[in-house]
Amino acid sequence: MPARLAAVLPLLVLLLGACATGPQVNHLGPARYPPSLSVERLRTPPARPYEELAELRWSGTQQTRDEAERLLAEAARELGADAIVLGKARSGSVGTSSWNTDLSSPNYVIEGVAIRYRR
Numbered sequence: 001m002p003a004r005l006a007a008v009l010p011l012l013v014l015l016l017g018a019c020a021t022g023p024q025v026n027h028l029g030p031a032r033y034p035p036s037l038s039v040e041r042l043r044t045p046p047a048r049p050y051e052e053l054a055e056l057r058w059s060g061t062q063q064t065r066d067e068a069e070r071l072l073a074e075a076a077r078e079l080g081a082d083a084i085v086l087g088k089a090r091s092g093s094v095g096t097s098s099w100n101t102d103l104s105s106p107n108y109v110i111e112g113v114a115i116r117y118r119r
Helices: 003-019 065-078
Strands: 024-027 040-042 050-060 083-086 090-092 108-117
Touching (some): 065 083
16 A cells, blocks of 8 residues: 555545534443334333433434434434434524524434333
């Protein structure tokens, strides 16, 4: 491998990794579970007892809200969650501090909490 390619390759890998964005995951405890078969998408917390596994956050401009929620649900499924409680989506302009719940802007953030029902 030429020296020039060897020098550029790590930078290229880093840049490509930055383009592939997925949900951010913040684990809320030490518990780890095998992936679940499916995940419910909820708008409000359920009445039955549950534990919170992780906070999930997706932001971007390429997906529709439904696609973004599907990505969050898939991330929750991989954590072994039974459901994800989705929060309100916020939209705004990239690089500004003004955010609202009107999703007419293609730039938005959706957050949720992956939960597992107590057994």
